Structure formats: structure tokens, C-alpha cells
Amino acid sequence: MSLETKIEIFFSESMMQKKTQEAVFVSPLPKTPFEFKWHKKRLEVIPQEPLLKDKTYVVSLGTDATDSHGNSLISPFSFAFSTGDLIDSGFVSGCVYSGKKVAPGITVSAYLFAQNEPELPYVLPDYVTQTDEKGRYELKNLSFGTYRLFAIDDINKDFLLDLESEQAGITTSDVELNYQFFRKENMDFFLSKQDTTKPSLVECEALNKNLIRVTFDQPIDLQKLVNPKSYLITSGEKPKSTLEIKLVYSLHNQDQNSFLITDDLDSKTEYELKVTDLTDQSGNEINPEKNKCFFSGTDSPDTAKLKILATSPEDKEKIVSLDKKLKIFFEKPPEKTSVEKAFLLKEKDGIEIKGQYFWVNPVTFVFEPESILSGETEYEIELKDEVKDLFGNSLDTIPFEVSFATLNPDTLGSLSGEVMLLSENQDKEIFVTLSKIESPELDYQKLLEAPGEFLFDSILPGKYILSAFVDLDQDQKFDFGKLYPFSPSEPKAIYPDTISVRSRWETEGIVIEFKR
Template identity: 30%
Template sequence: MAKSIKIILESAIGIFLLLGCANQLPPGGGDVDTTPPEIIESYPPDGTVSYKENFFEVKFSEYVDKRSFREAIFISPSVDGEMEIDWTGRTATVSFSNGFKPNLTYVINIGTDVVDLNNRNRMASSFTLTFSTGNEIDRRKISGKVFNKDAEGTMIFAYKIQDDTTNYLNSKPLYISQVGKDGTYKLDGLASAAYRIFAVKDHFKDYLFQVEQDMIGIPYQDVFLSSNDSLFEGLNYFLFKADTNKPRLMESLMTDERHILTKFSEEIDTSSIKADNFRIVDSSAHLVSNILYAFRSLNKKEEIVLVPEEKLNPSDQLFLVAENFSDIEGNVNKSDKVSLIVSDRADTTSIKLVKTHPQSNSKIDFLDSKILIYFDDAFEKENINNAVRLNDSLGNKIPVNISFPDDATLLIKPLLKLKPDYNFILSINLNYFEDANGNKTDSIFQLKFLTLSGLEFTGLSGKVTVQDSSLVLVLESTNNPDKKYFHKAASSSDFSFERIEAGTYRLWAFQDKNNDGKYNYGWFAPFRFSEKFYVYPEELNLRPRWTLTDLLFQIEK
């Protein structure tokens, strides 16, 4: 009998445990869950004053991943002591060993990194709970938006301003919030004070800006909240990667007796790809050879090919020196050096034309036309003008200007306006292209292309609601951010964009305070404000042969 009772008890305990475990599992089967979790209840109620407990509670609409919840809790101001989390079903109780300090407003923010158990759906927007341990709540707010495609999860770091020389990003922020799925954020429960606020893509989630890993957004102004203020809106950001590292020359390899393949730590600015920026020295730093040609490799953007003036001795211990080279962000390296192992492999390969822009039988604009011709080796330039001929389909010769972006590239610009919707032929006599070893190809290359008719273009015109001569309007492709059109505001509030490639665009404007025509993102140290910008609320679908007119761009200062 006792044995039977024991078996029954063990079975009951097993069933109880199974049921308990089942409470931690999401339901299976059915349609794919795409619904984000949300917080449906909280304790204490939002806005509670004179709160004396050492915990708060939140209840979710569904089961969520416990670790993601822990990592998504942000408390402003910070709470001393250990944080413990106890779960009962879908309810989490978060307690603190040292409790909350008296006479302070606390803002609990549950960020969007919380995911459900069923399908790893993230919270659509952050959740905020505000309460006070004193008899009143600070209800001042700051809100805005981060206008980047990957803005979700970006942290908002708010610091009380002490002075204008402190690098606030060296410490953890006093107030924290997180950007939602739509890029918006809000900071609640702020005391009357002056604030400097940054947007940080906090990679390590350590509440510190790490320049090597994190993207950052710089404010266009500090925010001053007086005792009479309740809300500051429109503190918006563009995130960017703050590159502070100067480029490095990493290695050099001779592929044959006349070519040195150099690799840098990052892409080098075009202005640095000059033969005069490089030289070859021996172990005593004595000059062995200057560089005759320099050009960008077409294989990798961080590689440059060099051609020494003279053939080198394989038995010498040599070094390649690079001087005064910069990356595309403008960071300059005054001098760098790597060892160079000399090759005596003969260079007998003929120079080849490897790429053109436009491609064969494609179209180019008939206004401000340009043609780029890329070779796999540098060439002598003295007689290149005799090698190039541009004709229309009737055989009429078009005069051209020829320049050299680097020592292996031709830039050809017609000196006359080309006819729209017309065929052209570019002929290049490759016999004129001779490399440093005298190798060349005896053939004629022809590139056939057409000009656009003009009907392919679209346009946009309208008015802005302010007259500000510092405004620059930007029409930016949503599919290709490098495709931008600019309009500098004048005394009139009218604006117009013409000859625009059809597509979907975002319209925005910025106050060009330094009058350089470029948006200034600001800088973190030494601190420099960004330029204020405004974004039109809707994407614009601009169709060919059709100009969108009478657009009203409302700008509130």
C-alpha cells in the first residue's frame, strides 16, 4: 500500500513539474507569429509618487526571452546595488538590494531588444514607467528621431551639462532611452537642467561610446529645460561612423620586375594616389628608386599598384616608403614604411583595357557627358590625344578633353553638347598605350553608346515655409544614398530640382552654417555641434516624363 501511495505521489509530482515546465514554452503549430510582444501591465502605476518599495513589475502580452529582457532594462538615474529578476508566468519582478534613493524621479525604460519566445519578434517600441520616491514627479520630456535605416536599437545618452569642456561620452549617461522601430525616441521624467544628448549605436551595450565600434549622432544644440518647460521636440540625428584612425601601409609585394602591389589598412583618397607620394629606399634610407606611375587596383579598393622608375636588384634589402597619404575621411599619415622583396620575374604582358563607363551599348546623359576608360597597367601619356576619337553615327568628329584620374585611367569629356537620343562611337588606338617595359597592343577598341532622349528624366518643385538663405535642400535616392541632388536656397522660398533620374526619393534640408554646401555631422571630441536638418515626412515617387509640382515643405524653426 505504501509503495502504491509512493508511486501515485511520484506520478503527481511528475505531472506537476511537466505542467510547470509547459508554462515556460510557447504554443506550437499554427500560422507564423509576427506579432511583437508588448507590456500590458506594470506596477507601480505610471506616475506614482512617494513610492517606498524596492521593486517594480511588468507583465508581457506573451512569453519573452528572459535574457533579452534583462539586457533591455534601462534605469535613469542609475540604482546602486544588485538587480534581481523573478518570473511568474509572463510577469517579471525586478528588485534592487539597496532600494531607490529618496526624493528622486525614476524612469524605467524597457528597450526594443526584448524578443518573444515563439518567433524572436522584437518589441515594436520601448516602454517607459515613471515614478517618484518624493512627493512630485519631474515630467519634462525630450523627443526626436534617428533618421537612419538601421536606427532601431540605437541608444539615447543624456548628460547634465556641467561645463563646455567636459567630454561627457567618457562616462555613462545620467538618462537613457532607446530608439524604436520607426526611429523615434523620448526621454521622460527629466529635471529642470541643461542637457547634452547623443544618439549611440551601442555595440557592446556598456552605455559608453566606443569610437572603434559604435556609430554616433551629434546634437545640433544643447537642450535647456526650465521649471516652466514641459517638452522639447525635434532633437533629431543622423548616425555616422567617426573614423579617427590614420591609414596604414600594411604590405607590398612585387608581382614582377616592374610592378609593386601595395595594400593599405583602408581605402586611400584619390588625391593621395600619386607617384610622388612613394619611393624605394635601402636599409640606410638612401634613395634607390622613385616611382614612375601609381594607380588604384581594380580588384580591391585598399590596393594600389606602383611602377618603379628602375629595375631593382633582388639581392638588395629594400623598403617602400609612403608619405602624406590620407583616407577618404581626411585622416593623414605623414610617413609609413614596409619591407619590399624584389622580384626578377620578367614583365612581358601587354597592357589591356579592362573596363569602361558607360558599358557598351548603354546610355549616358547628353549634358555634361563623360566617359571613363580603365586599363590594367599604367601607360605613357605623351601621345594619348592622338589615340582617341569620338564620332557620331554620321561620322562627324566630336572634339574631346582628356585627363587622367590616375596613371591607368582615362577621363574623356566631349567639348560640345551631344545630341539627345543619338548614337556615338568612341575609338581608341591601343597601339599608343605603352607600359613602362614597352609592352603594348596593336589593335583598335570601339565603344558604342547612346545618349538619353531627355524624356527619361523627372523633376520636383515647390516651396519651403521659411525664408532662410542658409538652407540647402537635398533630394536623396532611397535605393542609392550616393545619388543626391542639391538646391541652395536663395532669398525666395521656391525650390526646383530638374533633370532627375526617376525613382523613389527622400527630401530633406539642412542649415549650412559653415557655407560649404555639405551636411556637417558634428564631432564628439573636441565637441562640435552638427547642423540642424529637417526631413519631409513622406517618400516621393518621381516618375519619368512627369514633374511633381507645388510641393509644400513645412519647416518649423
């Protein structure tokens, strides 16, 4: 075919011209954009530079193409032609998800990969297509080679990622296409906001002579946030003296702040605090130019009463699950023994419930009943004796009481199935999550040590979405991957259909499969 070829697309209906033009993708993308000319229902796509010799071109019409009545294409349409003797046969397909839902109208880009191209996806891709109404995509007629794929919620239609406003998805691996393996399916994406901004230390302040509050400009990885080795407090000239940090904690749902309990501060001394080896929740390291702060010492003791920030379940909460672990979130570390001695769980008629307690961190107390709670029963949590903090300050509310009621077990159902992992990650832990569609905040989660069977017992009836991911880095949360420095996402699978759970009934035979 001639290198001066014009491309024509014929429509059966009159089209919205601008919107349809934006839905036309020609791969490989030229350096100079194509010119468009309309002749009633015929669209002419005119190259502004000669086509490449011996190249297969793919013309795709995305789902944003819309007729004059507002009807969009149900699925992308594509065709291929070659400026040489052969048409390439490489093929990649998969699905794009946003949260737990499929994502239609998302741009999927393929880059012929070279190790010296860290700018991806900030340069134009070699091939592009768009997902259909079910979130599926197909990249057809690709030349052989190794590709790196990205999915982009391309709001401004420029085929490039805008970090400020657009989400991106990363696959679990690059794709190599050759004569023997020229098809690759099930290359799925899970969109997320890619954060590349390094976190900064904003402020540090002495709240009393033994407590320092440290504030960052974004949430910090919790494990590192509460590690005393992440902080260094010094004072004086060389040689500087170091202030001992005895304990570091953070409060419930407040990962932008840490609190440092230290040796006594000196009210006449200026201190320097430096943080190292901290990362935000996207893995970005602390900004080395903004990792220090200065504060003045104080000789004021801690005289503030101990407060409780929240409990789980909340006071007066209804329909509490029968296997609920009870939690108390304190505003500062209490003296643990005083809480353990004071805690009481009882039925409303006074029957005490036995169980085991443990501490998730210095400010979070957890009580696990030794057997499941009774259905449709009222319970009370009570701190019946005096609870104190580490400096002898008592609780601000004495006695402290919370009441809640359990659900009716006859309303519950169950779900069972199997996770199949068709890959090399057979020895990795798998997190299986069951999410209630009507209540997005309600998740049931199971940890499997290896692929195999799972059972969700005693769950509320309703419609659910089932998903699972392989926890390669063993941090108990799904890793979306990073653009730069590049790292692939963890394998994740979503069951293709909505699952209904009925009262007093086991929904069984559900198979969630990780495909190669």
C-alpha cells in the same frame, strides 16, 4: 517618494518575460541592475540599492516588449517619479536613421557631459530610451545640464557600444538644458560602423625598375593616398640616399593600394619605404609601429601592355542618361596626349560628337559631350589610334571599342524644391542627393553653394528618397562624426516622405529643412 520604492508595471496581456524585461529601462541607470519578478501580468522592478535622493527617475518600456502572441509595442511607453519634491522637465527628441531608412528599436543614450570623460559611450549612460517603429525617440524628465547623446544598435542589450559588432550614431552638437531652454528637438542620428583601428602598411613590392606597389590593410583617404609627400624611399647607411618619386596613383575602386612611379631602382640595393601623414577613410592616423616596409630593387623594365580596367558606360549598356560623362579607367597611367588624340565618340551612323575632355587622375580619362546626347540612339566609343603608357607600351586591345544606347527622353521626369537651413551654416556648401528606392546604386546629386532652390532634371520615373547634408569640412562626403577623439557629425536632413517622379511631369514644391 521613498528611496526603497519598488516599481510595478501592469500589462493587459500575458508577456514574454525575458524579452519584456530586456525592454525595461530605468534612468538614471543604477550601478547594480534591477531585479525582476513576475506575478502573472504584473512585473515588479526591484532596486538592488537605495534610489538616489532628490532625483527624477524615468521608467521606459521599449518596443522590444512583446506579448505571448508575438505582438510588440508600437511605441515606447514611459512614466516618471521623483524621490524629491520636483520632477525634472528636460526633454530631447529626434529620429535615428540607418542608411536612408528610419531605424526602430535603437538605444538612445544621454550622458551628463564632463570634459574628462573620453570613455563615452563605453560606460553606462545616465539616461536611456529606445526608438519606436518610425525611428523616433523621446528622452523625458531629464535633469538640467549639458548632455552628449549617442545612438547604439545595442545587439547585446548592455547599454554599451561594442565596436566589433554594433553601429553608433553621433549628433551635430551637445545639448544644454536649463530653466530657459529645457526642450531640444530634431536631434537626429545617422548610424555607422565606428572604425577606430589605425591603418597599417602591409607590403611594398617593386613590380619593375620604375614601379612600386604599396598595400595597406584597409582603404586609405584617397587625397593622402596619392600625395607623393606621404612617402619616403631611402637606401644605404647614413647618410641615406633618397629615391625620387615622380608620380603616385591608385586604381579605380582600389583604395587599399597605391602605385609609385620612381627613378630607376638598383637591383643590388635594399630599400626602405616609410609612410607619414596618412589616414584611413574614418580619419584614423597610420599606425606608427607599422608604417615602414622593405623591398629589393630590380632592373627589369616595364614591358607589360597597357590595359583598360573599366568604362562608364559599360559595353552594351542600355538606358544611358543623355547628360552622361564618359569615363575610361586605365590599369596604369597612359601617355595623356595619345589618349586625347585617339578618343572618338560617334553615333552608330558615323556622326562624330564634339566635347571637352579632362583627367580626374593619372588613370581616369573623362569626356563630356558639348551638348546632351540624343535619345534612343546607339553610340560608340573608340580609341582609333595607338595609345601608349608612359614607358612606350601599347594598348593590349587595338582598336578599343565600346557601344551603348541612350534612354527615351519621353520617359523622364523632374523634381524641384528648396533647401532651408535654419542655422548658422548659411555660407556652407550643401549636397542634395536623390536616391531611387528600386535601384539603390542610382543616385542623382546636386551641389548648392548656399541654401535655396534645386532642380533635378531628366530623371527616371520611380520612387525616391531625398536627403541633404552640409559639407562643413568641404570633402564632398558626409561626415558621421567620431567617438574618439570626439567630433560631431555634419548636419544632415532626410525628407520625411517617399517622393514619386512621373514621366513627362515635374514634381515640385519639395522642401527639405535643416531644423535648429
